[in-house]
Amino acid sequence: MTIQFPKRVRTNTTDLELAIREGCQPMQRLFDSVHRLPYFQNIIQEDNSFNALNESLSLGHMPGRWLDALLAAEHAVGIRPDEAVIRRLADIAYMALDHPMGLPRNLDMTTYGPANASHSHNLRESMHAFAALLRHRGETRALDAAKRQIAAVSRYYDFTAAVWKTEQLLQETGGKLGGADWALPMHLGRYIGPLVKLYRASGLEEAMEQAIRIKTLLFRCVFNEQGDYDPHRFGDHTHSTMSTLSSLALLGDALGDKTIFDRIVAFMNNGLRHIALPFGWCLESNKRKDHCGEINNTGDILETCLILGKRGYPGYWQQAEQIMRSHLLPAQLLDTCFVPEWDRPEEDGRHRMASRAKGAFGFPCPYGHEYEPGSRISFNYDIVGGGVSSLCAAYLAKVDRCGSLIGVNLHFDHRDDEIEVLSPYPNGDTLELKLKKAHPVRVRLSDWVDRERVAANSRERDDIRTVVEGEWLYLFGLQAGDSATIRLPMAVRTVSYPFRGDTFTFRWRGDAVEAAASADKRLTFFDELV
Numbered sequence: 001m002t003i004q005f006p007k008r009v010r011t012n013t014t015d016l017e018l019a020i021r022e023g024c025q026p027m028q029r030l031f032d033s034v035h036r037l038p039y040f041q042n043i044i045q046e047d048n049s050f051n052a053l054n055e056s057l058s059l060g061h062m063p064g065r066w067l068d069a070l071l072a073a074e075h076a077v078g079i080r081p082d083e084a085v086i087r088r089l090a091d092i093a094y095m096a097l098d099h100p101m102g103l104p105r106n107l108d109m110t111t112y113g114p115a116n117a118s119h120s121h122n123l124r125e126s127m128h129a130f131a132a133l134l135r136h137r138g139e140t141r142a143l144d145a146a147k148r149q150i151a152a153v154s155r156y157y158d159f160t161a162a163v164w165k166t167e168q169l170l171q172e173t174g175g176k177l178g179g180a181d182w183a184l185p186m187h188l189g190r191y192i193g194p195l196v197k198l199y200r201a202s203g204l205e206e207a208m209e210q211a212i213r214i215k216t217l218l219f220r221c222v223f224n225e226q227g228d229y230d231p232h233r234f235g236d237h238t239h240s241t242m243s244t245l246s247s248l249a250l251l252g253d254a255l256g257d258k259t260i261f262d263r264i265v266a267f268m269n270n271g272l273r274h275i276a277l278p279f280g281w282c283l284e285s286n287k288r289k290d291h292c293g294e295i296n297n298t299g300d301i302l303e304t305c306l307i308l309g310k311r312g313y314p315g316y317w318q319q320a321e322q323i324m325r326s327h328l329l330p331a332q333l334l335d336t337c338f339v340p341e342w343d344r345p346e347e348d349g350r351h352r353m354a355s356r357a358k359g360a361f362g363f364p365c366p367y368g369h370e371y372e373p374g375s376r377i378s379f380n381y382d383i384v385g386g387g388v389s390s391l392c393a394a395y396l397a398k399v400d401r402c403g404s405l406i407g408v409n410l411h412f413d414h415r416d417d418e419i420e421v422l423s424p425y426p427n428g429d430t431l432e433l434k435l436k437k438a439h440p441v442r443v444r445l446s447d448w449v450d451r452e453r454v455a456a457n458s459r460e461r462d463d464i465r466t467v468v469e470g471e472w473l474y475l476f477g478l479q480a481g482d483s484a485t486i487r488l489p490m491a492v493r494t495v496s497y498p499f500r501g502d503t504f505t506f507r508w509r510g511d512a513v514e515a516a517a518s519a520d521k522r523l524t525f526f527d528e529l530v
Contacts, residue, residue, distance in 0.1 A: 005523060007522060007528070008525070009334075009369065010334060011329070011335070012329055016391055017077050017395065021073075021079060022332065023391065024081060026359050030356055037112065040381055043376060043377075043378055047340075049350065056121070058107050063092045064124070064126050064128035067093065068129070068385060076392040094145060100175065103126075104123065116174055120179040127149060127197075129142070130143070131146070150207060164180035183222075183234055183240070184233075185218070193243065196250040215251055219263065222234060223248070236287050237285060239386075242304075245300060276297070277497050279319075279327050280302060290371045292363040295383050295386065302320055306394060314471050315447070317410065320410065321410050325513070326506070328390070336355070362377065364525075367524050373522055404440065406418060406419055406442070411423050419439070436480060436481075441474070441475045445473055449489075456485070460482045460483065461482060488510070492508065495508060504516070
């Protein structure tokens with residue numbers, strides 16, 4: 001196979017289920033051949049391309065990422081992951097916690113077994129494993145492990161002084177803790193989300209109690225009422241900021257707590273713009289000087305928007321749609337023409353890289369996979385877990401119910417036992433509905449839609465009634481078997497986004513990008529803007 005670096009790569013911007021199914025493939029293929037541990041690191045740089053294990057992340061981190069995603073995909077779209085893979089990931093997650101510390105352990109790169117050390121960054125991913133195994137497999141062992149981890153955090157973290165009691169941990173268990181001096185979102189903040197998922201799956205009071213304690217600490221020390229971004233408070237690792245944000249959204253949703261949403265919205269309106277663009281691209285690190293983002297960040301912004309939209313905050317369903325169509329979906333590695341496909345079974349980290357990595361997500365720029373010709377490209381394999389989990393959340397949220405009312409929140413194709421939706425994307429300007437049961441329906445309208453030109457018609461009846469209110473078009477009078485066609489004339493506009501001394505320019509058609517300024521770039525997602 002000859003490696004190629006075309007101007008534009010083939011992408012998918014319309015099919016959520018395809019993206020989820022493709023994303024599940026690398027999570028079932030990318031175990032090292034000797035120790036059967038999940039690879040973490042991926043580097044694509046022509047002859048210097050490889051996959052590798054990671055001391056801090058292959059044991060205590062990766063299983064949770066992949067279990068959360070694979071089992072979410074099973075629930076959302078009905079994939080059937082290899083049960084041997086699920087069992088191997090579960091065994092690693094349990095093994096990582098099997099120590100007096102009660103915290104997920106690192107990998108000993110000499111023995112390839114667990115080390116007597118943990119890293120606080122991995123609390124989130126460890127709990128993701130246990131919450132997913134409990135919810136989707138009903139494993140009581142997962143609940144027992146989760147209880148141990150929650151108890152360890154309560155014992156070895158001082159919520160008043162906001163410090164880890166590392167000396168006590170070492171004296172009592174012989175274990176060392178890394179990342180103890182990191183900013184709060186980089187360990188406990190990001191951990192709230194899976195605690196909420198565990199609570200929803202089990203009703204475990206200790207999970208919700210710990211989540212609320214961490215939220216209180218975050219509001220005291222990190223997220224202020226103004227919603228500003230200060231890397232000294234948040235830390236430079238932007239995915240920790242974004243996963244803390246989505247964690248708070250999950251907690252606010254579980255509690256119905258408007259004060260939590262107020263802080264989230266303040267940050268979305270203020271602090272987020274210092275590290276991200278409105279359509280979901282977000283710097284991988286606050287310290288980066290290039291244009292490399294991270295799909296983990298994008299996914300957590302998306303999940304936050306989905307929850308805010310569900311809770312009635314206007315504009316966030318549209319932002320979620322833009323995030324998926326303009327960045328998350330096109331950034332998936334589907335066109336592997338630039339990835340080596342060496343036949344090197346004796347060198348597993350370099351063996352069949354293209355076919356094993358297809359479906360992954362990584363560190364995209366706003367316009368494509370590569371910052372500059374020859375710069376390093378990476379698809380670290382934790383990120384495919386985050387990307388797939390976020391896509392599953394969107395898949396389940398695209399159409400929902402509010403009482404008897406069916407809500408079409410995102411304009412993707414959809415089919416269930418009550419309604420079918422045919423999207424206007426990529427090239428149309430009509431959204432089509434077919435009712436299988438009689439229901440009133442509401443369809444989200446984006447801010448570019450001219451309300452005076454919106455038209456809804458049904459072939460079966462001429463007495464349907466419509467109301468436009470805020471960001472919604474309501475349709476009444478549709479019966480089982482009726483169809484409706486809603487005309488949504490797509491606005492075409494060119495928008496420039498200044499960011500840290502650079503400007504990114506895109507031509508939008510509706511809520512999808514159709515062209516981007518990308519002179520001198522390779523591996524781009526969109527046509528060149530002319």
